[in-house]
Amino acid sequence: GNSVTQMEGPVTLSEEAFLTINCTYTATGYPSLFWYVQYPGEGLQLLLKATKADDKGSNKGFEATYRKETTSFHLEKGSVQVSDSAVYFCALCVIGKLIFGQGTELSVKP
Amino acid sequence: GAGVSQSPSNKVTEKGKDVELRCDPISGHTALYWYRQSLGQGLEFLIYFQGNSAPDKSGLPSDRFSAERTGGSVSTLTIQRTQQEDSAVYLCASSLKAREPGGRGTDTQYFGPGTRLTVL
Numbered sequence: 517g518n519s520v521t522q523m524e525g526p527v528t529l530s531e532e533a534f535l536t537i538n539c540t541y542t543a544t545g546y547p548s549l550f551w552y553v554q555y556p557g558e559g560l561q562l563l564l565k566a567t568k569a570d571d572k573g574s575n576k577g578f579e580a581t582y583r584k585e586t587t588s589f590h591l592e593k594g595s596v597q598v599s600d601s602a603v604y605f606c607a608l609c610v611i612g613k614l615i616f617g618q619g620t621e622l623s624v625k626p
Numbered sequence: 627g628a629g630v631s632q633s634p635s636n637k638v639t640e641k642g643k644d645v646e647l648r649c650d651p652i653s654g655h656t657a658l659y660w661y662r663q664s665l666g667q668g669l670e671f672l673i674y675f676q677g678n679s680a681p682d683k684s685g686l687p688s689d690r691f692s693a694e695r696t697g698g699s700v701s702t703l704t705i706q707r708t709q710q711e712d713s714a715v716y717l718c719a720s721s722l723k724a725r726e727p728g729g730r731g732t733d734t735q736y737f738g739p740g741t742r743l744t745v746l
Contacts, residue, residue, distance in 0.1 A: 548725070548733040560717065560737040567733070605669065609733040612682050612724045613659065616669040 518543045522606050522617035529596055529624050537591040537620045539580075539606035547608040549573075549582050549589040554619075555602045563591075563604070596624045628652065630738035632718050638744045639708055647703045647741045651720030658701050659721075659735055660693060661685075664714035672716075675701060676724045708745045715740040 523538040541547065551563040551573070564573030569584035578593045589606060601624045606617040631650045639645050651658045660672040671685040675695045686692070690708075695701040705712055719735040 550733075552737075559739040560719075562734060562736065565734060609725055609735075611726065612657075612674045612676075613671040613685070614661070614669075614719075614735060615671065618668045 518547070518608060518610055518615050520606050520608055520615055520617035522604075522620050524618075524620070525603075526621040526623055529622070531598055531624055531626050532595045533624075535591070535593040535596045535600075535622070537604055537606075537622070539589045539591065539617060541587050541589065541606075541608050543587075543608055543610055545610045547610045549580070550607045550609065550614070551578070551580055551589070551591050552605045552607060552616075553602045554605065560605070596622070598624045598626055600624050630718055630720050630736055632716075632738040632741050634741060635739065636742045636744075638746065640746050641710060642707055644704065644706045645708055645743065647705075647716050647743070649701045649703070649718030649720075649738060651699065651701070651718070652736060655720035655722055655736075656698060657721045657724035657735075658695060659719040660701070660703050661717040661719065662714045663717055663740070667714075669717075672703070674724060681724070705743075708743075710745050713743055713745045715742050 519542045548567045550565045552560045553563045564575040566573040566582035572581045580591045603619045603621045605619045607614045633648045659674040662670045673683045690706045693703045717740045719737045721735045725733050
């Protein structure tokens with residue numbers, strides 16, 4: 517079946533620290549991969565996506581590379597800000613529906 | 627342009643009552659999706675529509691849940707005889723066209739703000 521496993525949170529970092537949130541997936545077929553972000557009190561927003569192997573998605577300083585050989589799509593940012601505090605969801609899409617990981621809460625302290 | 631809108635934003639109901647949740651997708655988007663976000667279960671897929679048809683209803687948790695879409699636009703999710711375990715945030719999303727076998731179609735789904743349902 518199709519599933520997504522994310523690094524468990526919460527993750528607490530100091531401002532300007534390096535961020536990695538691990539995401540691995542299992543899929544039948546050839547999925548597209550996504551990171552969505554949910555800021556406190558707000559709805560889900562698309563952060564970045566990749567549709568084929570070796571594609572790199574990027575947005576707002578965040579990056580993730582579609583690694584088919586390791587079935588991974590790890591999220592990285594070189595220098596986090598307090599405003600990046602949110603819950604991050606990794607997801608895959610094979611046919612129609614999105615399948616989400618459990619979410620990783622990130623808290624960035626000044 | 628306008629995003630996905632949902633109404634009501636909050637709904638409090640008594641156990642056993644029926645509720646209707648509404649979703650208005652982005653104009654021009656032919657695919658519409660319903661998800662549920664709860665503390666214990668995370669984000670779960672419920673059902674999606676391509677046009678007015680529902681190719682995948684596999685996520686509906688019981689026959690108390692139903693959804694319809696008319697005119698290829700607005701969708702309504704109905705929960706009959708609500709139970710306390712139905713309490714959650716119900717999210718709607720839309721995309722240009724649902725991804726099909728073989729990879730055609732558009733994956734990127736844009737979410738509405740959600741309806742928070744509380745069953746007392």
